[in-house]
Amino acid sequence: MARLELNAVGKSFGPVRCAEDLSLAVEPGEIVAVFGPSGSGKTVLLRMIAGMFEPDEGDILVGGQSIVGAPPERRGIGMAFQNFALFPHMSAQDNIASGLRARAAAGEVAARVKSISRLLKIEHVLGHMPRELSNGQKQRTALARALIGNPEVLLLDDPLRNVDAKLRYEMRLELPSLLRRSSAAVLYVTQDYREAMAIADRIAVLIGGRLVQVARPEEIYARPASVAVARLFGDPSINLAEVEPVAGQGSLNAEVAGTPVRLDAADRQVADHGPCWLGVRPDDLLISRQAGENAIPARVVAITPMHEKAVLLLRFSDGSEWLAALPQNSAMASAEDGVFVRFAPEAALLFDRATGLRVGLPHRRQAA
């Protein structure tokens, strides 16, 4: 099987820069999720690889061979589209069979369609026309069509966007093992960070046409490269406060809402870094009624029970608001309560306020 490689790929549409210096390698059998907000150039990236348009700069290689300029039918790529893109005038069976680029004998085509549709659990609807299929079945048909030709590169453009929540969970569980069977290099575009974390071996975060961070899911969650990345991962999203870290006796201190707070300092040389964003995930906040060191007084403004956890909206004395996520059964606070908020120093992330990049880089683990 072949490895997919992007080398400094760039693309503009008129004055709009959709891709800038994109470099990424996907090994055979590896699933890389391309994650980013809408309009960040994810689909453009996939379409350049698929050959719907060509990059302005850079090169795209499959198995060491450049595919730039080759027509889509000769690139050895399978693709599943967000809107399914099934052929409305063909049955599910014919839709899937159309993906067999090697003009195999009729008997073999039927056998392969049968085996792939058994894998995807759509055997019973093979005779149906696309308009008779549910969204989930359409999606599975589209996946089967993309997989049947054993492509070297598999592109999945937000395939679970248009299916309902239950099915999305099911597919999140099934997809990784399904994709690994094919041993293709998989690029999986999604707008849902949970999906990216559930399915991918690595996540490539694309913002404004640039790859901001490419790393393992847990690495990106724990050590986001920039404040923008930190904001994209996590629900509720990360709390941010403007701070000016000051070096104290063997530690790093900052003021959050008027309260001095100690930040982990072991290997963080950021004392004279200037204005920063302090980021703390809602899950890392501890709420108590006792005042004490590093405890920021706050008032509970609202509580949203979210099944397994409760989300508290907190307001500090300076008017800024943070969110805390607590296990539901420990939600001792009620609205209007005065509470104290703490967080472990190592849970604090610092980002340069001008560039948005994370500073200090403590506990850096090398990404795989």
Place this chain on the structure above:
Amino acid sequence: MDHSSLAGRIFRGVALALVLAFFMFPIVWIFLMSFQTNEQILRIPPHILFEPTLANYQALISGQLRTAAGNLEISFMRNLINSFALSSAAVFLALLLGVPAAYAFARFKFRLGETIAFTLLSFRFAPPLLVLLPLSLYYQQLGLNDTYFGIVWVYQLIALPLILWIVRGYFEDISPDIEHAYRLAGHTWREAFTRIAVPLAGPGIAAAGLLSFIFCWNNFVFALILASADKQPVTVGALAFVTASGIQYGQIAAAIVLSVTPTLLLALYAQRYLVEGLSLGAVKG
């Protein structure tokens, strides 16, 4: 829309019947006329009940028009065949040229693309008489005057813009992703066009073809100027019914019935494709 009240249903029925009677009356009247003699038709007041005669059809099919002034040769059947051949050939040619052109206009942006498309459409704005004089002069020089090919060619002015613009809209409605998916599955551009785009735009192509067939069939001026008697379609041939001894209403009615029948049948046959086309667009696939 469920008009469950009895009064509402009755009103609807009456209104429908009135509209139907209003629109169908001329056709029914002509149909009845075609089975009457000139004398029966011109009776005042007109009678609903009469003794039907097949003389009109007989005269048309045998080509012998009997008038008070004697027998007259008419070539109605030949005209009918001409109409059929000319219109079919014109529509066939227009489809052959127009469908790929419509695809190009729908899928690709190219220099002067919109200008060319609009120029083609503008052929429909120009009054035919405006282009006829220069056209007939050119045709004389080219030796195209009074040829089937010449008429089929000039019919492109009618059929091509219609097909181009209607089919273009249908192509634009097909998600390009569907074609991309087909190409990624290992098929060439040409295969994606013939196996995906054309079948999916099929209802639109059928509708455009039908419409331009009717327009060609109904054309009068081009054929009047550019064709002689043996190549004229029914629209021009019908002039023969205005004879020295009066207008042959019975034969005219029979001629109308005969010449309307093919287009009517075609329209009825194509109707289900048109409906299918509408529902295909409504359900996203």
